[in-house]
Amino acid sequence: MSALQAPSTPPTVLALSGGIGGAKLALGLYRVLAPWELAVAINTGDDFTHLGLHIAPDVDTVMYTLAGENNTELGWGRIGESWNFMQQFSRLGGEDWFNLGDGDLAVHMRRRQLLDDGLGLGAITSRFYASFGIQAHAWPASDDPVRTMIATADGRRLPFQNYFVGEKCAPEVRGFSYVGADHASPNAELIAALNDGNLRAVVICPSNPFVSINPILAIPGVRDALRSCRAPVVAVSPIVGGAAIKGPLVKMMTELGQSANARSVFDNYRDFLSGAVIDSVDMDLAESLDVPAFVAPTVMKDITDRENLARAVLDFADGLSIDVRETG
Amino acid sequence: MSALQAPSTPPTVLALSGGIGGAKLALGLYRVLAPWELAVAINTGDDFTHLGLHIAPDVDTVMYTLAGENNTELGWGRIGESWNFMQQFSRLGGEDWFNLGDGDLAVHMRRRQLLDDGLGLGAITSRFYASFGIQAHAWPASDDPVRTMIATADGRRLPFQNYFVGEKCAPEVRGFSYVGADHASPNAELIAALNDGNLRAVVICPSNPFVSINPILAIPGVRDALRSCRAPVVAVSPIVGGAAIKGPLVKMMTELGQSANARSVFDNYRDFLSGAVIDSVDMDLAESLDVPAFVAPTVMKDITDRENLARAVLDFADGLSIDVRETG
Numbered sequence: 001m002s003a004l005q006a007p008s009t010p011p012t013v014l015a016l017s018g019g020i021g022g023a024k025l026a027l028g029l030y031r032v033l034a035p036w037e038l039a040v041a042i043n044t045g046d047d048f049t050h051l052g053l054h055i056a057p058d059v060d061t062v063m064y065t066l067a068g069e070n071n072t073e074l075g076w077g078r079i080g081e082s083w084n085f086m087q088q089f090s091r092l093g094g095e096d097w098f099n100l101g102d103g104d105l106a107v108h109m110r111r112r113q114l115l116d117d118g119l120g121l122g123a124i125t126s127r128f129y130a131s132f133g134i135q136a137h138a139w140p141a142s143d144d145p146v147r148t149m150i151a152t153a154d155g156r157r158l159p160f161q162n163y164f165v166g167e168k169c170a171p172e173v174r175g176f177s178y179v180g181a182d183h184a185s186p187n188a189e190l191i192a193a194l195n196d197g198n199l200r201a202v203v204i205c206p207s208n209p210f211v212s213i214n215p216i217l218a219i220p221g222v223r224d225a226l227r228s229c230r231a232p233v234v235a236v237s238p239i240v241g242g243a244a245i246k247g248p249l250v251k252m253m254t255e256l257g258q259s260a261n262a263r264s265v266f267d268n269y270r271d272f273l274s275g276a277v278i279d280s281v282d283m284d285l286a287e288s289l290d291v292p293a294f295v296a297p298t299v300m301k302d303i304t305d306r307e308n309l310a311r312a313v314l315d316f317a318d319g320l321s322i323d324v325r326e327t328g
Numbered sequence: 329m330s331a332l333q334a335p336s337t338p339p340t341v342l343a344l345s346g347g348i349g350g351a352k353l354a355l356g357l358y359r360v361l362a363p364w365e366l367a368v369a370i371n372t373g374d375d376f377t378h379l380g381l382h383i384a385p386d387v388d389t390v391m392y393t394l395a396g397e398n399n400t401e402l403g404w405g406r407i408g409e410s411w412n413f414m415q416q417f418s419r420l421g422g423e424d425w426f427n428l429g430d431g432d433l434a435v436h437m438r439r440r441q442l443l444d445d446g447l448g449l450g451a452i453t454s455r456f457y458a459s460f461g462i463q464a465h466a467w468p469a470s471d472d473p474v475r476t477m478i479a480t481a482d483g484r485r486l487p488f489q490n491y492f493v494g495e496k497c498a499p500e501v502r503g504f505s506y507v508g509a510d511h512a513s514p515n516a517e518l519i520a521a522l523n524d525g526n527l528r529a530v531v532i533c534p535s536n537p538f539v540s541i542n543p544i545l546a547i548p549g550v551r552d553a554l555r556s557c558r559a560p561v562v563a564v565s566p567i568v569g570g571a572a573i574k575g576p577l578v579k580m581m582t583e584l585g586q587s588a589n590a591r592s593v594f595d596n597y598r599d600f601l602s603g604a605v606i607d608s609v610d611m612d613l614a615e616s617l618d619v620p621a622f623v624a625p626t627v628m629k630d631i632t633d634r635e636n637l638a639r640a641v642l643d644f645a646d647g648l649s650i651d652v653r654e655t656g
Contacts, residue, residue, distance in 0.1 A: 078416075084409065085409045085434045089437065092435065102410055106413045106422065113380075
């Protein structure tokens with residue numbers, strides 16, 4: 001068996017992740033675990049078809065990050081990226097509101113080809129991660145389309161990228177829906193991992209609940225499997241001291257009339273959460289949570305921060321026995 | 329009217345051209361003529377569908393050349409090109425035998441979109457040339473597919489790019505066919521220009537007759553219009569001293585049992601040619617030609633060479649009266 005081929009043994013740790021923020025902790029976990037111990041179930045609610053291509057931003061962000069090929073200058077996209085394609089495409093009157101790097105474009109183009117050949121998004125993702133030399137399982141939450149839509153105060157219903165990139169998160173948010181989720185099948189390996197009695201921990205990465213984690217939970221079977229999962233499920237707050245590390249989460253919570261804090265985030269996971277990780281600056285929230293809390297530095301500036309947080313999260317999960325969870 | 333919009337007055341000089349070699353003289357003509365005086369009818373026999381995109385190498389080579397954006401280091405493609413797309417695409421198992429630059433890819437992608445929108449290749453080409461700021465008419469020989477196929481000594485029939493790029497011109501050539509030409513309609517402006525009594529000259533650029541000029545001539549109506557054209561038709565030899573400036577022409581002629589010289593090239597045009605331009609080193613061929621010959625330095629190393637040859641060709645054409653042509 002080649003080192004890059006997934007082994008038949010199941011992963012020990014399952015992370016649920018969106019893009020940028022989630023990928024940071026996923027990288028930490030990847031680095032502190034042995035090869036193939038980590039599986040990452042990745043949000044596909046941001047996916048969309050653009051220029052005829054299938055763009056899966058979170059799947060690719062996690063891939064670039066685990067491969068060490070993410071663009072740390074931009075905070076998104078590929079390392080060493082060039083932009084000749086979009087410059088010329090725009091010059092010729094092509095749609096240019098969604099920028100695509102030259103190397104990144106190859107991923108979307110190849111994905112389109114393989115989808116047209118009849119492969120599913122999960123199978124394609126496994127291939128791509130192998131091509132990037134990543135020794136972790138990566139599972140898009142579903143092969144079927146699940147599309148996050150943003151209901152706005154002015155009565156529109158915007159696809160995620162139109163809201164996020166097209167309108168730069170300006171519209172006031174009233175709610176979210178996950179079109180297609182009702183009819184989507186969850187990634188089979190994801191369900192199998194959740195049902196695996198030997199699973200060590202489930203980690204909900206510090207991602208936006210509304211547009212990164214809830215689209216995964218909306219797929220029939222995922223939430224049930226999390227509820228009945230025997231491993232502890234711990235979530236890391238994406239909000240630190242009332243601010244989101246990145247992205248529109250605090251703005252969204254405020255517009256929805258929620259308190260912009262970790263507690264509101266964890267409310268989304270209340271039916272299956274075993275433990276919560278909050279930042280040191282939020283330690284006064286610990287007592288108000290319904291689950292055991294662990295206080296740690298959660299702002300991940302460098303690789304050591306990522307690894308330290310990953311170790312802390314796993315230690316915390318290991319300490320949460322099934323008994324604690326059942327009575328918690 | 330914007331400076332970039334084609335005027336309603338017809339062009340005065342019509343050039344027939346393939347890619348690299350032909351584009352050099354087309355650029356010379358473009359520079360010595362007033363804006364919009366030049367029209368270039370361009371070979372589409374090299375066109376092919378690749379990665380779902382429509383690739384039109386000669387149309388794009390002439391475009392990059394007239395815009396001053398051709399890659400003079402490589403001798404093909406765009407200036408300042410990057411190659412991130414193909415590097416990543418190849419890494420993911422994508423087809424990489426035909427290299428595509430990042431900026432160049434945008435042209436093929438945008439062309440695909442506009443074709444899917446129902447525009448013809450001619451209309452798209454006019455738009456693209458305008459976007460590149462080119463004040464010359466550019467007409468793909470036909471909007472309909474015409475595909476040059478190479479019959480090989482080992483009994484195969486190879487599409488041009490498979491022969492040229494895929495097999496690096498190695499197979500021995502037995503003949504050529506232009507699939508689709510029988511049913512193709514010529515570019516209407518090309519026919520109108522040839523029928524225009526005020527046309528000053530037709531210039532057959534120093535392109536490979538088999539794979540650049542004959543695919544244009546194979547389209548019904550083009551050859552007839554050249555025969556009845558009142559303007560002088562002059563051809564510039566792509567062979568100098570028994571060698572082609574670039575490409576497999578001499579190899580092809582030898583394999584077909586032809587003498588590898590300008591005379592053999594002009595034989596392809598014998599039913600409509602008014603005059604022939606040969607290089608100084610080939611001046612002993614002048615007397616053996618069926619048409620008046622003009623001897624000039626035809627190797628175009630720099631921009632001055634291109635302009636000088638263009639002026640010489642036009643002067644030569646101007647001196648060929650219709651009477652000379654009818655008796656020549």
